[in-house]
Amino acid sequence: MATSQSSGSSPVTPTTSAVQIQNLHYSFGSGDLTKQVLFDINLTLPRGQIVIMTGPSGSGKTTLLTLIGALRTVHAGSLQVLGQEVVGLSRRKLVSVRRNIGFIFQAHNLFESLTAAQNVEMAVELKGQFGTKRSQAVEILDKLGLSDRVDYKPGSLSGGQKQRVAIARALVNHPLLILADEPTAALDKKSGRDVVTLMQKLAKEENHTILMVTHDNRILDVADRIINLVDGRLESDENLDTFVSTHDPKSLDRRMFIM
């Protein structure tokens, strides 16, 4: 099941896909210490798709995410992000690719010294939109159900609220691509679920593409597609239809209720 099986079997043009990866290899270290982590990855993420990536720990999920996020320099294969070839780009050019991507991490990584709004405004300032930064921040925080926490500092917010501020910061610039690495890992069941539902809602509203790494079976239902990475290789790639047909939907629902 190593074949790339995107939502259609017809070739996808760069303008319609958010991410297009061909024959991507990646290794850490050099010389005798070289350790190859990703092997011959081929993957296309069409715009607007919500994709969940699963796989055992150490299989290379985070590494793949950092490559797609233009956080590392890549030398082999082809990796197009939002129509821009990332392989061979200089560090400086990588920075401008990142500005179109929303990152969400396991930890919220908010500045304790800034209020929720100010943390979000830091993202708006990247676009130079100083005049409207406050209203943009308030609007997105409102959408995430934080309208009464706008001027609170992270120290007086709950874990779920902090993660929602981090999501607001990732989404405020309407990025076409959102990369999330275990965004619910630090949250309890209820707030994890809430956070993901909000992400799904906002992504669907604005036709964002989401690639989310998670071990959390309870949230698989938000995905249009689920890919599985094992030992640096793409082992399975199922769209939701396939997923539903191979798993009894009722049992899936039931499983979600149990957890």
Add this chain to the structure above:
Amino acid sequence: MLSWWKRTPLAWLNLTHDRRKFATSMAGVGFAVLLMFLFTGFQNALYDSQVQLINRLNADIIIINRLKNNMFVPAAFARRRLYQAQALAGVQAAYPLYMSDVRWRNPVTRKTRPVRVLAFNLADPVLPLPGVTAHLEALKFPNTALIDTRARAEVGPREAGIQSELADRAIEIVGTFRLGTDFAAGNGNLIMSDQNFLRYFANRGPEEDERSFSTVDIGLVQVQPGVDVDEMVQALSAFLPNDVKVMRRLGPGNSFEAQERDYWRESTNIAFVFSLLTVMSFFVGIILVYQILYTDVADHWKEYATLKAMGYSNRFLLTVVMQEALILSVVGFIPGILVSRLLYTAASNAIGLVFLMTPARITHMYLAAFAMCLISGAIAVRKVQSTDPAEVFS
């Protein structure tokens, strides 16, 4: 990268978020500034104190014995040189100032201490200090003098009405003035009329120099309005015999003040010691500020990496750290200079030397504090630069 004023003031907020840490940082930088102020203060006080008297003399040009290369040298010169000078066109007036070191008895402890007596014709405006002009009439009485309120405590009470002994003769203090002590002044200065000077110093016994009006310690020359002082110095030097030296009173180059400063600078190691201490304080400051900035970067490692992942450049983060350095230099300087002022006053009162905080010295000190923070910032910044944005995912 422009329009910093529209941005979220991240540097300021990060520094001030933890109030207690901010206060500690402020105190740390302030302490380094205080140390630098203190050591440079002592160094400057040494020089400034030596020229206090010279600064107050009422003259454009000074004539002294060629051998007198600092105020300690007791060499006097013939008074007729002053008459010769006065005859030259462009000279308005020439006044003699007599000086002598002598034993003064502390009226309370009865111990004798060396002091310096300054004497001049009361009709000549030699030392127009407020205390002096107010007591000219009283000084006309025999065996009277004025005492410097800033003389050392060793001389006893520094106030009018004191009766004591000078060179084993009775003397009455009829008033006070304010000048300050230097190394050549012993424990302080007394001022008396030239007539009284003769009473005390004309017949001091076989061991001591006898003084008369025929020799002068310092000649004060005033030029007529509109006459160029430097040209007058040239003219007088050419005109007068070689046994005297003619120079401007103040200013850089060939001046009485510069000669005195240079003598102390070149003949003592004190300046070197204090310079060394100042430089050491500067480095202590660098280490302190580096600690503060490094801790900030280390504590916010993930957040800074996140900013990089979001698309902020290295330069932005460097600017944030440098802003923090700049803020620290300002907020540390303010308490530093305030406490320094208090200590300057206290030190000045205790030892009688002048501790001056001139605008130029304050500016230099701020620049030093700024450089201190800038250097620390530049070292700490390397830490931010090495932040790998991919690490936010780990």
